[in-house]
Amino acid sequence: MGRDVQAGRLMTPKTFPDRLRALAALHPERPALTQAGLSVSYSELDHAADYLAQSLAEAGAKADTRVILMADNSAAYLAAAVAIWRTGAVLTTLYASSLPDEVAYALENSGATLVVADSRAAALIRRLEGHPPVQILDDVELFGPSATVQTKPNTPAAEVDPAALALICYTSGSTARPKAVMHSHAGLLDAADAYAAVWHLSASDRTVVCLPMAWAFGLVTTSMATLVSGGEVLILARTKPDLIIDAVSRLRGTFLAGVTTMFVKLAERLEELEVQPNMSSLRLCISGGEPRNEPVFARWTALAGCPVHDVYAASECFPAVTYDPHQDPVPVPGSSGKVAPGAQMRIVDDAGNDVPSGQAGEALWRGPAHFLGYWKDPEQTRKVLTADGWYRTSDLVSVDERGYVFVQGRLSDMIIRGGSNVSPAEVEGVLNAHPSIRSAAIVGLPDEHYGEQVVAAVILQPGTRLDAEDLRKYCATRLAGYKVPGEFIPVDSLPVNPRTEKVDRRALKASLSKEGSLA
Template sequence: MDDRMADYLAVLENSAAETPDHPALIDEGGTVGYRDMMTEVGRRADVLVRAGMVPRQRVALVAENSARFLISALAVWKAGGALVTIYPSSAKDDLSYSIASADPALVLVDRVSAPAVADALTDHRPTAMIDGEDFTVNSVRADTAPSPDHVRARLRLITYSSGTTNRPKAIMVSDVALLNGAETFTSVWHLGREDRTVVALPMAWLFGLASTSMATLYAGGTVIALRRSRPQMILDAIADHRGTFLGGVTTMFTKLVRHLDTTVDKPDMSSLRLCVSGGEARNDAAFDRWASHTSVSVLDNYCATECFPLVTYDPTVDPTPVRGAAGTVVPTNEFRVVDDEGREVERGMVGEAQGRGPGLMLGYWDDPTTTAEAMVDGWYRMRDLVRVDERGYVHVVGRLSDMIIRGGSNISPAEVERVLHCHASVRAVAVVGLPDEIYGQKVVAAVVLADGAALDADALGTFAAEQLASFKVPTEYVVLDALPQNTTSGKVDRRAVTALLAAPSARS
């Protein structure tokens, strides 16, 4: 079985030879050039091997974004191991579960995550610091479960879904998928040596690790690693380091817009050329405001960790996104839309999205049942309702699991949210279904008002009714100071919104 991760590392080694002093990584500790980065990657890989690590062993990494996060990840791969990324913000139970289920030979931590990891460990498992004065590994466990050898490609990454009420799923990603992701994003987004990518997305998430960081390094560019996604930190990084590429979730861009709307001295963001959002439905009103501040549109990246890349924009073809569309299908991967019987639907018809290609996951770690449920005939079920228009642009209608059923009719929360986002009084909104004695469920909108705005439910209802069928118009509007967010990904936590609105005090 060929090792495509060796091919990825060879590209980075080539950059180290051709442009040794070109900045590869920037964080609060300073700048690391390509030569120094790859030298340290090699040194850390040697430390791992000398400590007893053997190829195919799994090494967990629980740490915040930093240059040493990426250097340590690359070192695990150079030593032949499979990396397990775990969100440092995970609750104790999820952290314990993730470490125990992945059964790594070693757990790498930083100063911030070390106490939580020590508290979460349920057995003796070696740990090592990635940000100490020196990278030292005393030992690794030799009695861990073997990595699967019956898969079609080499396991190189296990990354966890962010989780909500259920346990996070451990997604197995191959070396083929990682290399294909780097190649595809570099090509479609036209990344190059001059690009400087601001990464505030958690590197424990594939969007922060592979789609942005790994693709930028593959292109010979510079990764600017931020530990937090706070608006001022992001804006300062763009201005101070002349950032060209910013990836994020919709919520992050919405917060940035609010910050810019209230900032007198605007930062210099003239270096930006590419902004990409993924993981959440679009907020076109907020994105329009972002474009007015930066002169750069927010494009989409629609995929899943289980199958990536899938749908995005080429900024040279579409510098401005098609309204309501996530983009077009990328080269190398396949995409289809099917009905309830698994038959492909005609263009323009709504159905379930499915994808396959080099970026298809190897499955869920030690969970064949869930793997089988997620796949059909070699295709990954995205569990999203989409339609593809005549020009090939993919429009995401909503999540199957979020669907509101009112009087037997299906209502996509995302569709209703897209409309309400366009009202001048609304800064952010989340739509959920709550129990209704007559219709089964009613449509309720949790609204964060724009600065200085007051709730006018009648005006919002009239505005929504002009663009939606009457049964889709919310019957209630509840004002919140902020929408609950998933602590790991930063996305709106729809289940938490539902629980909040279901409380008797929420609508009293």
């Protein structure tokens, strides 16, 4: 598999579009994508990508140009990504929920000469002054019963250097401006292959993809990793619990990936249902992007019959840390797994020296998809790369004697109380295990005596009342005194990033400060 014959010679595809071509030749009728009743075979996906590539090339897409793709998850989205690559242009992804000023910034920053968008995104872009030409992406046109997809004969794809820039991915914005992460063709394919190998993905897998395909987690880690394995992608445009449950119970999804918050909502929804759906097709669940919530994962496992393993990576470098579910059928509580095959990790102190085994420090990575830098931002690129090329994660982690990695939190999220560091993830892990707590988030707010105070925003279990003293005593038996929250604030919900579904600590901190809860 993965070998193609061109010009009378046997070759190994070194880019994802070439791999898709080889798979379409080997298994033309095999289902590749399923979406709301629409089924797309490998040959149909390959053919649609050629059709779009031809259209985009005629509109000016070519090597060294950037083409923005802004749309909800769909079969057409994946076809468009491949099409952009086949023209030799650089795929430049934007979240479909991006605001006008974010889109305007990306258009100016990328210098994109063409935009491919669904109808909703196209309407926004066309309201912006000086926008480039926009092509509408339409699933029905490409794959519907009356599709008129035709390609001109003998229209070859552009010759693409595997080392060339393939992707500019605008992050979800933990900084004032989203960072534009650059990856090569070879790096993306290597990452997809690495995930497929460590998770043992195969042609029998049906992967539920509800994460945005504008995020590497949705595009490469799940969708591309499934397709390079000959599997089928079950596409959802939203991370709505009912849609996900249906994709597993009715469509028999085998692999589900998401963030911790998604599994919280799924567990809650399953507990609400009078008749439990059949989730027995699931063989692999992966959570990433947020600290583990072991009590929720235990509830999910009891309801769905499949444990939640972990993946720990960054848009800049992946894969990095995850589980091989065959070697570890049950995840180690609190751990993100082990360093993935093909990846490397160092743990260093503030001076950049490797720390002793078992000691916490900043994680540095090298991996199959090691980013090429930030587009038009050499200064920021230098800040996150060491002199010898390691990616600085800004995460505090430790590794036990068996090689399991434990993430203690973002260095930028650390609360400094009286000169001592407090990891929000550690405190959250303790609180989430309390029987009255459904979910908790920890932030630091100003304190005139100690610099910062540890504050817990908590969602209570139904039918329970906040007992701050009980929670304080509970934490005091499990945490050092300076880590125990000084305030417990009940909330109905926690703010989340609308693109990634991660808890938005900055928004929570601003909300609590604005409400004057600690005045």
